[in-house]
Amino acid sequence: MSIVRNGDDRSVPERCSTCVIRQSGICSALSGEEVTRLSRIAHHRTFEAGQTILSHEEKPAFFGAIVKGMVKLTKPMLDGRQQIVGLLFPTDFLGRPFSRSSPFSAEAATPTMLCCFRHADFEAMLASNLDMKQHLLERTLDTLDTAHEWMLLLGRKTAEERVASLLHLLATKATLGDTTGKTPRDGVSFEVHLRRQEMADFLGLTYETVIRQIGALDTRGIIRMDGRRKVTVPSLEALRLASG
Amino acid sequence: MSIVRNGDDRSVPERCSTCVIRQSGICSALSGEEVTRLSRIAHHRTFEAGQTILSHEEKPAFFGAIVKGMVKLTKPMLDGRQQIVGLLFPTDFLGRPFSRSSPFSAEAATPTMLCCFRHADFEAMLASNLDMKQHLLERTLDTLDTAHEWMLLLGRKTAEERVASLLHLLATKATLGDTTGKTPRDGVSFEVHLRRQEMADFLGLTYETVIRQIGALDTRGIIRMDGRRKVTVPSLEALRLASG
DNA sequence: CGATCTGTTGACGGCAGTCAAGTCAAGTGG
DNA sequence: CCACTTGACTTGACTGCCGTCAACAGATCG
Numbered sequence: 134m135s136i137v138r139n140g141d142d143r144s145v146p147e148r149c150s151t152c153v154i155r156q157s158g159i160c161s162a163l164s165g166e167e168v169t170r171l172s173r174i175a176h177h178r179t180f181e182a183g184q185t186i187l188s189h190e191e192k193p194a195f196f197g198a199i200v201k202g203m204v205k206l207t208k209p210m211l212d213g214r215q216q217i218v219g220l221l222f223p224t225d226f227l228g229r230p231f232s233r234s235s236p237f238s239a240e241a242a243t244p245t246m247l248c249c250f251r252h253a254d255f256e257a258m259l260a261s262n263l264d265m266k267q268h269l270l271e272r273t274l275d276t277l278d279t280a281h282e283w284m285l286l287l288g289r290k291t292a293e294e295r296v297a298s299l300l301h302l303l304a305t306k307a308t309l310g311d312t313t314g315k316t317p318r319d320g321v322s323f324e325v326h327l328r329r330q331e332m333a334d335f336l337g338l339t340y341e342t343v344i345r346q347i348g349a350l351d352t353r354g355i356i357r358m359d360g361r362r363k364v365t366v367p368s369l370e371a372l373r374l375a376s377g
Numbered sequence: 378m379s380i381v382r383n384g385d386d387r388s389v390p391e392r393c394s395t396c397v398i399r400q401s402g403i404c405s406a407l408s409g410e411e412v413t414r415l416s417r418i419a420h421h422r423t424f425e426a427g428q429t430i431l432s433h434e435e436k437p438a439f440f441g442a443i444v445k446g447m448v449k450l451t452k453p454m455l456d457g458r459q460q461i462v463g464l465l466f467p468t469d470f471l472g473r474p475f476s477r478s479s480p481f482s483a484e485a486a487t488p489t490m491l492c493c494f495r496h497a498d499f500e501a502m503l504a505s506n507l508d509m510k511q512h513l514l515e516r517t518l519d520t521l522d523t524a525h526e527w528m529l530l531l532g533r534k535t536a537e538e539r540v541a542s543l544l545h546l547l548a549t550k551a552t553l554g555d556t557t558g559k560t561p562r563d564g565v566s567f568e569v570h571l572r573r574q575e576m577a578d579f580l581g582l583t584y585e586t587v588i589r590q591i592g593a594l595d596t597r598g599i600i601r602m603d604g605r606r607k608v609t610v611p612s613l614e615a616l617r618l619a620s621g
Numbered sequence: 622c623g624a625t626c627t628g629t630t631g632a633c634g635g636c637a638g639t640c641a642a643g644t645c646a647a648g649t650g651g
Numbered sequence: 652c653c654a655c656t657t658g659a660c661t662t663g664a665c666t667g668c669c670g671t672c673a674a675c676a677g678a679t680c681g
Contacts, residue, residue, distance in 0.1 A: 208529045210621055216532040218525040229522075231515050236522045263507060270514045271475050277517060278473075278480045280524040281462040285452045287531035288460040288581030292669065329628065337532030339670055344629060361628065361677090377454055536637065573660065586637055588661060605645090605660065 149175070154224045154248070158198045162268035174254040180241035182326075186227070189238035195249045196228035202245030203326060206237040207334065217335040218283075219276070222306050226272055230256060243326045287337045290377050295336040296346040297376035300325075300356060304366050321366045350375065393419065398468045398492070402442045406512035418498040424485035426570075430471070433482040439493045440472035446489030447570060450481040451578065461579040462527075463520070466550050470516055474500060487570045531581045534621050539580040540590040541620035544569075544600060548610050565610045594619065 149155060149172045150165065160171055177200065180186055187193050189209060199221050206219035218237055221227055227247065229235050250258070259266050286298055307323035325332075329340040336343065350356045355375050357365040366372050393399060393416045394409065404415055421444065424430055431437050433453060443465050450463035462481055465471055471491065473479050494502070503510055530542055551567035569576075573584040580587065594600045599619050601609040610616050 206525075208525055210529065210533060212621075214533040216529040218528045229518065231518060237525060263510075266507075266510060266514065270510065270517065273514065273517045273521060274473065274475060277521050277524060278476075280521060280528065281450075281452055281481060284462045284524065284528055284531055285454065285460040287528055288578075289454060289458040334532075340628085341630085341671085342669055345669090348629090583638055584660085585639085585662085589637090592661090 152200070152248070154198055154200055157224045158248070159226050159265065159268060159272070160198070160248075162264040163262070167262065171258070174250055174258070175248050178247050178249050180245045180247070182241055182243050182245075184241045185238065186241060186245075186247070187235050187237075187239040189236075190234050192233060193228055193235045193252065195251050196226070196230065196255045197247035197249040199223050199225045199227060200246040200248050203242040204239055204245055205242045205327075205331065205335075206239050208237050215334055216337065217331065218280070220302075220335070222309075226269065228255075230259065230269070242331065286377075292336075292338055292342050293346045293349055294375065294377040295338060296332070296343060297350060297355065297372055299332060299336055300350070300364060300366070301369070301372045301376050303327075304364070304369060304372065321369060323364055324362045325364055326362070396444070396492070398442055398444055402468045402492070403470050403509065403512060403516070404442070404492075406508040407506065411506065415502070418494055418502070419492050422491050422493050424489045424491070426485055426487050426489075428485045429482065430485060430489075430491070431479050431481075431483040433480075434478050436477060437472055437479045437496065439495050440470070440474065440499045441491035441493040443467050443469045443471060444490040444492050447486040448483055448489055449486045449571075449575065449579075450483050452481050459578055460581065461575065462524070464546075464579070466553075470513065472499075474503065474513070486575065530621075536580075536582055536586050537590045537593055538619065538621040539582060540576070540587060541594060541599065541616055543576060543580055544594070544608060544610070545613070545616045545620050547571075548608070548613060548616065565613060567608055568606045569608055570606070 149160060149168045152158075152160070155161065155168075160168060163171060178197070180202075186204060189207075201223060204221040204225075204227060205217050206221070207215050207217050209215045220242070221239075227239060229237075259269065286295055290298065303325060304321050304323055308321055327335070329343050332338075333340040333343045338346075347356070347358065351358050353375075354367070355371050357367065359365060393404060393412045396402075396404070399405065399412075404412060407415060422441070424446075430448065433451075445467060448465040448469075448471060449461050450465070451459050451461050453459045464486070465483075471483060473481075503513065530539055534542065547569060548565050548567055552565055571579070573587050576582075577584040577587045582590075591600070591602065595602050597619075598611070599615050601611070603609060
């Protein structure tokens with residue numbers, strides 16, 4: 134095994150065919166033979182929590198697929214206000230093809246592993262592989278749908294509904310991690326890896342308000358906090374109702 | 378000329394090659410020969426202001442490109458709150474390919490003309506025409522970028538900054554209509570075709586607040602209102618600064 | 622054991638929402 | 652032509668949700 138430095142692990146994925154995101158990542162559009170070709174231009178990189186992956190307005194060096202962890206996309210204002218415009222989870226695609234500069238910056242929210250492709254390599258592959266382009270188009274359309282959902286949240290939902298929405302999203306993503314295949318009817322537990330300030334930046338609130346609304350949801354029995362990070366949701370349906 | 382009924386003008390565009398959006402619409406990805414093919418499956422439809430084009434959660438019957446007018450995309454909540462998640466202008470693409478149902482409803486905000494393609498026809502054309510798919514992908518990525526901009530607005534901007542941002546957008550779109558080719562240094566005038574409530578639904582505010590912030594921008598000299606719809610912007614740059 | 626970062630709680634204030642009149646413009650019908 | 656209606660817009664008074672400011676608690680680490 135090669136030594137892994139943060140953000141700079143150049144090792145080639147040993148076998149794309151056994152990769153955890155092979156079935157649903159951008160590479161799922163490829164045939165077995167093509168994946169072999171892909172493995173030649175792909176390399177894994179790891180990032181610590183808090184480490185910057187792409188900087189706003191800079192030309193990005195690479196594209197990537199999230200293999201493990203969570204990535205947040207943020208847009209800044211001149212005076213320091215900022216908004217998180219996207220959260221990426223395993224199999225999600227990171228990067229902005231066909232643009233000179235990234236319209237957002239990307240930061241690892243948890244320890245993260247990416248499967249990266251150099252800019253030129255990836256766009257060449259896109260040009261020659263139609264299924265991959267199709268896959269990327271469908272992914273982008275889905276991302277646009279979720280962006281619209283969050284616009285509804287930011288424009289019209291109350292603070293409590295916003296916090297409930299975020300926790301519902303995180304609960305859902307955490308459940309997906311389980312390979313049991315069934316949705317648990319009662320009791321979902323998971324860890325919130327976002328700090329209060331990050332939750333606030335995602336929800337268009339202040340971190341004090343996030344804290345208070347978490348408290349309110351706890352009091353109402355819709356969630357149960359166990360320490361600062363562990364959340365238990367007795368009923369996903371109740372949480373969904375609370376999210377508007 | 379055939380008789381045009383609202384929303385039901387089935388006439389074939391006489392000559393796509395002379396269409397106002399030929400240079401930059403979805404059809405700009407097509408060669409001269411292909412456009413001839415396109416003109417066989419395209420038909421124009423007109424809509425009055427306020428008329429519904431696509432209903433939320435219903436299977437859309439067609440896709441289209443905006444030829445003239447303005448279309449708003451809205452997402453509703455169960456209790457009546459709603460958020461406008463997109464405004465479409467000439468050359469913009471309307472519809473959600475690869476989805477059984479539309480995640481938003483579309484309504485004509487002004488008298489509007491669309492160039493429509495039936496669902497099946499369009500997806501067939503998309504499958505066989507790679508440049509068209511490429512064009513749609515790039516358009517979708519651009520749309521996603523603007524959605525991110527509006528998330529920043531909805532999450533972090535003040536009421537005055539929001540109203541200024543919308544007026545700046547409308548001023549810019551109105552200027553594009555001019556074929557002078559140059560950006561006017563001083564004095565842009567245009568009509569706001571959105572009602573106050575619609576502006577509020579786009580900005581995540583109430584219509585009373587929109588009215589007050591328009592008044593505030595007028596008082597500050599950043600815009601000048603002439604009646605209820607006519608807006609004059611002495612300096613686009615000043616308006617941009619006021620929009621955060 | 623202090624330094625630092627994150628999270629929590631309380632007091633207070635302001636921006637924007639809510640509620641309620643009232644104005645204006647356009648249309649309708651007697 | 653005028654009374655009446657309707658819908659969009661405007662203005663004012665008041666409220667409250669959430670932001671601001673500040674103090675404090677816990678956790679982690681050198």
